Amino acid sequence: MPELPEVETTTNGLRKEVLGLKITDVWTDLNTKDKRKNDTVANPTFFKIFKKEVIGVKIISAERRAKNILINLSNGKTILVHMKMTGYLFYGSNSNIKYAHVIFNLSNKKFLVFSDARKFGKITLLDTKRAFDSKHLKHLGPEPLTKGFTLAEFIKRLKLKPHSKIKTVLMDQAIIAGIGNIYSDEILWASDIHPERKVGQIKEKEFLKIYKNMQKILTKGIHFGGDSMSDYLNLYGLPGKFQLHHNVYQRKGEKCRKKNCKGIIERKIINGRSVHFCSVHQI
DNA sequence: GGCTTTGTTTTATA
DNA sequence: GTATAAAACAAAGC
Numbered sequence: 001m002p003e004l005p006e007v008e009t010t011t012n013g014l015r016k017e018v019l020g021l022k023i024t025d026v027w028t029d030l031n032t033k034d035k036r037k038n039d040t041v042a043n044p045t046f047f048k049i050f051k052k053e054v055i056g057v058k059i060i061s062a063e064r065r066a067k068n069i070l071i072n073l074s075n076g077k078t079i080l081v082h083m084k085m086t087g088y089l090f091y092g093s094n095s096n097i098k099y100a101h102v103i104f105n106l107s108n109k110k111f112l113v114f115s116d117a118r119k120f121g122k123i124t125l126l127d128t129k130r131a132f133d134s135k136h137l138k139h140l141g142p143e144p145l146t147k148g149f150t151l152a153e154f155i156k157r158l159k160l161k162p163h164s165k166i167k168t169v170l171m172d173q174a175i176i177a178g179i180g181n182i183y184s185d186e187i188l189w190a191s192d193i194h195p196e197r198k199v200g201q202i203k204e205k206e207f208l209k210i211y212k213n214m215q216k217i218l219t220k221g222i223h224f225g226g227d228s229m230s231d232y233l234n235l236y237g238l239p240g241k242f243q244l245h246h247n248v249y250q251r252k253g254e255k256c257r258k259k260n261c262k263g264i265i266e267r268k269i270i271n272g273r274s275v276h277f278c279s280v281h282q283i
Numbered sequence: 284g285g286c287t288t289t290g291t292t293t294t295a296t297a
Numbered sequence: 298g299t300a301t302a303a304a305a306c307a308a309a310g311c
Binding site for chain 3: 285286287288289290291292293294295296297
């Protein structure tokens with residue numbers, strides 16, 4: 001699923017390929033009466049406004065915030081894309097992509113396609129100036145890979161939820177932005193911390209371990225072009241390679257890869273999410 | 284038919 | 298009254 005490294009990979013691709021191009025047309029087959037999607041292109045009324053705003057406008061920059069992609073336009077508007085579970089952006093000369101639900105025609109005759117098998121993803125339009133203050137981004141915690149995000153800050157954020165399980169807190173977007181199920185499993189496995197440990201019961205040394213592994217593993221995810229265990233593909237429609245380097249995620253019943261550990265990877269539902277871990281060395 | 288996934292929102296529990 | 302957990306929900310493939 002698209003988490004920070006996948007969204008970062010796609011955003012980097014956009015920076016390389018579409019800056020300076022104009023949007024010449026936009027199409028969608030999404031059409032829902034779900035009120036929660038009233039401010040997305042899946043709402044026909046919103047789509048009319050969206051279309052009017054983006055056609056003829058130049059793409060000037062692209063950035064990532066948590067798991068969101070922001071495509072900034074020359075008219076002061078920003079297209080916000082959240083890929084949720086099965087979404088991805090594709091760029092190329094062919095728009096005939098499986099599960100294509102939104103297609104942008106670009107001034108170089110190429111296409112930017114939003115593919116999304118489950119249609120959980122959302123695309124909306126914001127004022128660039130107010131994007132970070134919008135309801136979509138306002139609540140988000142700090143970015144884990146920025147230089148200013150120190151160990152002290154990390155501990156302070158986690159300790160906002162002292163009675164919650166570490167697994168749940170790592171994935172809480174309001175505490176730290178961008179970490180989802182795959183990377184939180186991998187981070188805790190590498191840190192020898194049981195996913196059900198309460199934040200308040202974790203020692204300073206252990207926080208340091210989690211902090212270091214968080215930076216290391218997210219960076220590794222980006223290095224391998226993201227994780228394509230599920231549906232994620234990069235801007236060119238190619239899979240990432242991080243799934244080849246999982247130590248725990250989706251390895252239920254297999255041998256623990258920790259040095260000298262004889263454990264078997266277990267899978268358990270914790271706070272409604274499936275969690276993979278080794279109960280021998282993760283304590 | 285049940286399970287799976289994210290993130291938001293609502294409802295329940297301690 | 299507060300904090301946390303659980304449940305419901307959108308959707309569709311397997």
